[in-house]
Amino acid sequence: MTRIVKAVGDRGVLIDCASLDEVLAVAAGLVESPPRGVIDIVPAARTVLVTVDPAVLPVDRVIDWARDTPERNPASVDTAEPLIVDVEYTGEDLADVARFLACSEREVVDRHTGTTWRVAFVGFAPGFGYLVADDARLTVPRRPSPRTSVPAGTVGLAGEFTGVYPRSSPGGWQIIGRTEVELWNPDAAEPALLRPGRVVRFREAI
CATH class of the missing domain: 2.40.100.10 (Cyclophilin-like)
Known part of the structure; x- marks a missing residue:
């Protein structure tokens, strides 16, 4: 299923997810190597918000990146001691x-x-x-x-x-x-x- 990504003004995009498991996997993929200009990646219960500096990274490019970045196993994101x-x-x-x-x-x-x-x-x-x-x-x-x-x-x-x-x-x-x-x-x-x-x-x- 195609990931639903929509602009939130000129400073961010919102990714709609079907489940919390999908939120975690999407966020894990995005935090691996965000492009220059991404300020924050904020997961919630059914969405992931990506905020950016529009002077560095236009929202239309963020939409493409957020839609095409593969999901990752959340366990691979934070490898610090519990x-x-x-x-x-x-x-x-x-x-x-x-x-x-x-x-x-x-x-x-x-x-x-x-x-x-x-x-x-x-x-x-x-x-x-x-x-x-x-x-x-x-x-x-x-x-x-x-x-x-x-x-x-x-x-x-x-x-x-x-x-x-x-x-x-x-x-x-x-x-x-x-x-x-x-x-x-x-x-x-x-x-x-x-x-x-x-x-x-x-x-x-x-």
Whole structure:
């Protein structure tokens, strides 16, 4: 199927994808060797946005490049060591998650820590990464009623994703634990600890 690519003004193009898996594969292909003038490549749940400097790279050339660049395996993009996140699995929704998955709370923790997660995209709040895995053993619905305030460091599940709240905010994810890892520091050289493609492993805090 021909990849659907459309201009977004004179500073970018948007690629429509059929699935999150396609988003990850398309983004992996684009980041391998972007032409001069590409400023950023931003994956989302069903799209990939490419922003450019139009004085260097006209949008019509970006459209051709974005349409013709082959997909890649996302695992080949970020070869850095996995980020280890220590978690206290004492979340308020851990029992509900176990009941939904028809397993024990211990098994929920074992599944979460035994899975290799990858940041699919970031959004919702600065530093918030949507992490996915190769299997669906921890797919759960969001809470029917969101909480008005979820503390920074809260680890949750929603749909096929897991994530860590980088700061206090409202949220409807199923809370399974908390971590002390700081995911967002606006004063750091790289404020966000998570970036698309980053591999993350969760470890139970002792």
